[in-house]
Amino acid sequence: MKELGGRIRRALSTRMGFFVLAVALFWAKTLWAYNTKFNLGSTGSFQHLLLALNPLPTTILLFGVALYMTGRKSYVTMLLIDAVTTTWLFANILYYREFSDFMTFALIKGSSSVSNNLSTGITNIIRPSDFLVFLDLIILIVVLAFKLVRVDMRPVKKRVAMLISLLAVLLFGANLQMAYHDRSGLLTRTFDNNYIVKYLGLNVYTVYDGVKTEQNSAVMDKAKASDLDSVKNWLKKNHMSGNVSYRGVAKGKNVIIFHLESFQQFLIDYKYDGKYVTPNLNKIYHESDTLSFDNFFNQVGQGKTSDAEMMLENSLFGTSEGSAMSQYGTSNTFQAAPAILAQSQGYTTAAFHGDVPSYWNRENTYKSWGYDYYFSKSYYKDKKGYEIGYGLKDKIFLKELTPWLEQLPQPFYAKIITLTNHYPYPLDKKNVTIPKTKTGDDTVDGYVQTAHYLDQAVGEFMRYLKKSGLDKNTMVVFYGDHYGISDNHKKAIAKLMGKKTFNDFDVAQFQRVPLMIHMNGLKGGVNHTYGGEIDVLPTLENLLGVDSSKYIQLGTDLLAPNRNQTVAFRDGDFVSPTITKVGSEYYNTQTGKKISHPTKAQKWQERASLNRTTTMLSLSDRIIQGNLLRFYHPSGFTKVNKGDYNYKLSATKKSLKKLQEKKKTSLLYKNGNKSTIDDYVTDAPELSGSSNSSSSSSSSN
Template identity: 55%
Template structure:
């Protein structure tokens, strides 16, 4: 055995052999080839280790093998146009750029199951600080391996372990190498197009683009998409809106006479349940309900609860949910519509509609006002007030915050100080944040067992959800005591998934399965949607719907005509509603069949079906896909073309004057104070100026500690 080991080539001998080969025959060419192989290898490995691209069959597997090569050759061939040490450093630079892009996408994909876009990168100023906290929590030491080869290559050049090719290569060879990369790119695209028609023209999931064309090609495609979106406003004309209006009119449904207008004139509480999935309802850990307060609310006889309700967000995540909830417009295929278009676009948003019908409109969020560009977008939506972090006392205390803003118990109690001052009727949107990744709470706030899947990202999820549930229960108790409960409509919705499909082993354990299928992952896109009001005829409704349908459904209950509104959702209470749910990536769900991650399933049984095996599916799939493509395309056109600026003929709605809103704390407080006299319909005004805050009870340990500290200080004096 020892003799055998002695006969094996030593690493140093191997390196000397490689070095000798590189030194004696075109050193720069060999250095170029080495870099190409390294970039290809780490990209291909990460395709399989960190991305869920769903490559099926020999063709897709071949494309996955091939697609890292074309851009690697093109970018690295730039080094061949130079001579001497500069050419080596250029090769290393382009290796680093591609590695950095790979590294960034690995981290982003791990949490969001999507790839970085130009829109997300450009929204860094509005999301960067908090996004950084999430990304920092999911980095694995192994992620840095993508840079190991670069360090080695730098060392070889710096310490002169490579012979620098002073002559370089002939210009013709460099050009031919670049052309080779371009040809391979077209070969890749040709094979991909044959396997998946309309790859670049339809609303495919970004996973498709990366799977078929490559990570670098996706970046170029996304940049072109972003540019086209920017240019679309310049090209837009009134005729474009006319076409959209025709489409919208064609899907308009009759109102439900049993529900229409039954909640007219009531206050509206829109409660945003951060990252809250439907499976949490009635879910138990160690025999204990995760969300007992929400469960009770969900099953209340006066609550309409939809158990087949899906999130439809894209890359904009929470901001996409808000765009749908406030406007019945989809988020964009890439980036955040609120960040890119919220400042300057014209909207026909729910806050503005209600404001023009006598409502006071207010949004509450325990984070900085600029997050997701809310401070500008909310003016475009028509909010009278925006109570952001600056409005809340002691909001900068580290112990009061978690991840993306104030802890929910503190946030909701502090919000009540302003709720009691809002003239009635009012529309108040409360955005909770504690149940947000990385699902981390301090020990003082945890009184619920974590799950035991072994996935650190997943196991704390039920604990933050339980905390949110407790905060919700405290708010409801206060509203009943303050006299706001019976005269209000409560709309609760989950904005998007909390546990991404990248945690499939943990998801399987949570669902009690050996493994999960794409059908299970589709079910995991369900989020709660509840509408509660005293006297409302409730019950668990099995109708299929999505976030795009929230606004028209609520307008039905409030008795507000929507004939002239450009909405892409439909009233889920309408007797003609059919329950087609488009997803942002072009997939869809209906009560009979669904398409998810490029597979078809029987919606009821979960059985996988194919277009060839099920004759009923073929025609339905064609019709449904055509509708989904149209609705997404038309919605995109409205946002990217700012088409609603052309909608000037509506007598019952006038465009929002954004300059009339100012969310600075001093201005907001002054307006609230003046409103107590000009419109004395608030709880505070009706209570003759006496606050109801003594009726708000919370067990938040931070507030108890602050009270104890204050009492101790008083006693010492």
């Protein structure tokens, strides 16, 4: 045994021996991470073989660079390459845990717009076992530092180094051929990064993403007006007129959009510990003057909240990587809801958010979309204890925004972005009014508490609307922006839903989020049509009497009869009333059973829905990445000039005062310039005993 140990030590004390050790350790830890930290969905012996093979080619190629160097420089280079690639793997483990996806250069490029409070999420994401990915690096450093293996100063022959590089290339070629055998078009027709990592590895995915990012930059430079022809032809063939009986029923009404952060449909009528989690939203959902949709899905990608906003305001998808708002919000031409309503019907438009204006590049994007006002964090009183997680607590935020809301000349279009129900769902004890769930998953168990708090805040706001009289002339829209609990928590979700298991089909169905359109006198009810966030804008336009047919919008009115009910997901999957696609599998939507032997009719439906899904995603990407709307000039619409908007506090005060005197339609003006803030009642403990007038209300006169 001692002799064997000596032989191993002597072998490792050669340059090639150390190289083999480094590659083997890196391969082992990467394979461990693939199987324990990611959900790549490998099935069958062939895919498991590919998963085991794919770390080797790039590891050999990268580590092999050190073999071209001499002496200690070779060892240091190998360790540096190991450190850099390991750090990238570690970063992806953390990102994947929260977003079920891998990092992209586009995301990194826009990271400054989402960096605020990022540490709040990271500290809750990291697990001790994540640091095991650095174990191989530590082992290599230790064996060198304690001279368990000696540094081999002899150079490696260039011919040997080149043969090793060639071996890496040949292994990659074999890997790629095997991958294409199992999934043709892997690199040319995919919307899911998991497939690339599963078949080719994280390092190849990184290179692939870098190439795509560079290509996307080139697309915009090369785009021309004729590129819109295919978009217009598809829209012409697939145009669906809005529901005639609802056309214009809300014309001239104020519109308030409630962006319910991370709020999922299952929370409606959900009870825990004998108590409804969302009693206020339940009431609104079931009222006779509320149009509610129980098969409404989020369709976001990596951009999550920003993707939801992109669809809501533009009826265009977010991009396949990163956030469209972060990447294109400043530079692109848009024809968004705020500008459409302002130009066609004289609406005043405003967005309200309790965090910094740079988040998701909102300050620049909102100017591109034509928002007159953006009331971000600096507009509200902010004392110790007012914030939690990603900004102002919802109860405080909603009360603080009302002095600004009452100054908006009517009709107005106002989007309110809530924050408290945001991962990792923290809530201080004084605001907790419902116990945590007991799934054993810390990420999941606080979700009902922050959702309940959000619901209470909504209830307070709705009571204010009624007391102030705004409800008589206002349409309020509530929608959930994206999932709150990701598919990395299947066991916990199963417990919440009272199910024994929770498979991929269940995850797809779990993407339902609420959509409620509430207005006095509206003919309501629960609508069962299948639709998604891409369809909200055309639906609202029909209700408001706006002709959506002249704009480039990919969604359709949710109330339109005989509409196509295929809901496209950003990764290329889809759901419809009959068939659901998840990865390469198809399911019967009604039974949840996998369709192993599809009928002729089912095959036709699968092809038709897949074609519609991929076409819509491709057209949307083409529009955004090529900035094609700069070439499109709908009648009656003037291109938004971003220079016309200034979101500084002093500029906003001046503009609002001037506009109120000119239009004489704001709630404040109609109330004899007396604020309605006293009509707002909240039980927020942070505000108990404080004056009803806030810094914002006192500055509004």
